[in-house]
Amino acid sequence: MSLVAYTGAVFHMTDDPAVVGAEASFQYEADGMLVIDDGTVQACGPRTSLATKLPEDTPVVDHSGNLIIPGFIDTHIHFPQLDMIASFGEQLLDWLERYTFPEEAKFADPAHAGECAEFFITELLRNGTTSALVYGTVHKQSVEALFEAAYKRNMRLIAGKALMDRNVPEGVRDTAAGSDKDNRDLIKRWHGKGRIGYAITPRFAPACSDEQLTLAGKLLAEHPDVLMHTHLSENTSEIDWVKKLYPTAKDYLDVYDRFGLLTDRSVFAHCVHLEGEEFQRMAEADAAISYCPTSNLFLGSGLFNLSEAEKYGVTVGLGTDVGAGTSFSILETMNEAYKICHLRGHRLDPFKSFYLATLGGAKALNIADKIGNFEPGKEADFLVIDGSATPLLERRLKNCSGVDETLFVLSMLGDDRAISHTYVAGECVHSRD
Incomplete structure (x- = not known):
């Protein structure tokens, strides 16, 4: 050119x-x-x-x-949830059981994964999103299809296979050893090919065994330019569940830290209910948060405290979180972010909004030397x-x-x-x- x-x-x-x-x-x-x-x-x-x-x-x-x-840079989105966006009436855990897991099970079919990947990438670009950090399903072929579609368009896109080996239906369950092998194969084939990057992607702590999280932390340490992408403190019922599963953990963030998953390459979606000490530890680790306002409102999860994240110096980017999020548009996501901040007593100025959507997102994904x-x-x-x-x-x-x-x-x-x-x-x- x-x-x-x-x-x-x-x-x-x-x-x-x-x-x-x-x-x-x-x-x-x-x-x-x-x-x-x-x-x-x-x-x-x-x-x-x-x-x-x-x-x-x-x-x-x-x-x-x-x-x-x-x-625009979307720091948290689920490509397999296209066909269940705008599903009625549930909060996080029931929403996953009723809508998400049945939909994600369909991605065992490579043809379905390929068709959805093409639509997904086209929709991102139509909305002005040129880079994203994306969840696949547990099926290796879902991530292959997504990478193929992004590579064809020369997009800078980061994604990973979802890790879930417990507390989920059989159709979306993998194994610790199998997921580790799939991750290694995908990293070898795709990470650094064109503008493609890889993220080790535990669904969330309740869906991953200790063995799976241990292997994820080991793999993250072995690959110093790979990201870790997961959910954290989105919903109060989720947090209560984590407390029951890990009664000796200091808090939800500590669970990930125990397995080597709290690093300067970690991106945690939501973080709606973090406390001050957790923000402090995230800042010390130089981990990042994906602020997902449309999703947090749609599922009734709560109001993210952006001013608290700023107080501690935590890196933050914007995420649509489709399909709990209700739009691919980062402009519409800014709209909802402003309203949440307003309810929190914090005025989100437009320069900060566009920072979160561009350079802030690039910093959250450790690619600000390349884009933003x-x-x-x-x-x-x-x-x-x-x-x-x-x-x-x-x-x-x-x-x-x-x-x-x-x-x-x-x-x-x-x-x-x-x-x-x-x-x-x-x-x-x-x-x-």
């Missing part, structure tokens, strides 16, 4: 606004240019200054009137947001007085319709038209 320039309003986050302050956390050019060379960012800045430095024959793609931002903003040398995953996607959005944006208000309105009124184009490594992989 040769040099290509893209014009439009350009925005990206350069740091966490909770740490450096809002004004020092972003770059915005109302008349901007993003220059891409062979799938990586070469430059980002004012169009007037960058245009004069381009070779005369450089193609220029005009997105004037629209907003160019880094691709428009620093030169990073991979060119980016979106074009159309502010006239709906009549109401267009009307409201005309009354915005600054980029902060524009971002806030996009996060409140935007959804998949606002994603005009999605680019992966400089290639357009979704165009709304």
Whole structure:
């Protein structure tokens, strides 16, 4: 791919606004240019200054009137739960038994896994999500299908086979030894192939035997660039169950720590009911949290305390948690995150929202050296947001007085319709038209 320039309003986050302050956390050019060379960012800045430095024959793609931002990063999502999204009436544990496990059992069929993987990846890209940390099922072929679909599109995607060898139905149960072999095979075949990464993925502590968690911790230690992805403190009934299973553990987080699963490569989804000491230990380990607001509201799990995570310096990214989450759209996820913070007495400013969705997510997944903003040398995953996607959005944006208000309105009124184009490594992989 040769040099290509893209014009439009350009925005990206350069740091966490909770740490450096809002004004020092972003770059915005109302008349901007993003220059891409062979799938990586070469430059980002004012169009007037960058245009004069381009070779005369450089193609220029005009997105004037629209907003160019880094691709969204979903730090927690379940690809096998496509066909059960918006299932009625249950909280976490009953929801898993009634809806999730029967649906995931279908992924023993490779054809079903392949069809779902294609739809799933297409839907991510249509919503502007260019990278994600994804749960498969216990079936090795579910992860194979997902990796095939992502690799074909050159996506930076991290996923893993779910580990569940107890307290689950037979159709979604594996064994400790079998899951360890599958993990090793998948890592050998896929980790580092193209832009694919692997995550060791225990479902949650109640679904994994001590032997399975021990093997997971051993495998994590053997592979220093592989992630660990699991659930933590999502629901009060779940926490009570963990206390019964591990009566000598200090708390839920301590269970994972005992098996070597609390590290700087660990991503814990939800963390709704963490206490201060747990936040402190997560910060000391440099582990990350995936904040999943639509799921937490839909299942009635509770209200995540983002300000407490910030107080302790814990890394946080946004997750849709489809299918308990009700939308693939990170814009809609920002909407719900704002409301939860409001109920917590904390105002989530729009710069922080877009940080969580881009650079914060990249830091949570240990890939901020590769994606998350428009620093030169990073991979060119980016979106074009159309502010006239709906009549109401267009009307409201005309009354915005600054980029902060524009971002806030996009996060409140935007959804998949606002994603005009999605680019992966400089290639357009979704165009709304």
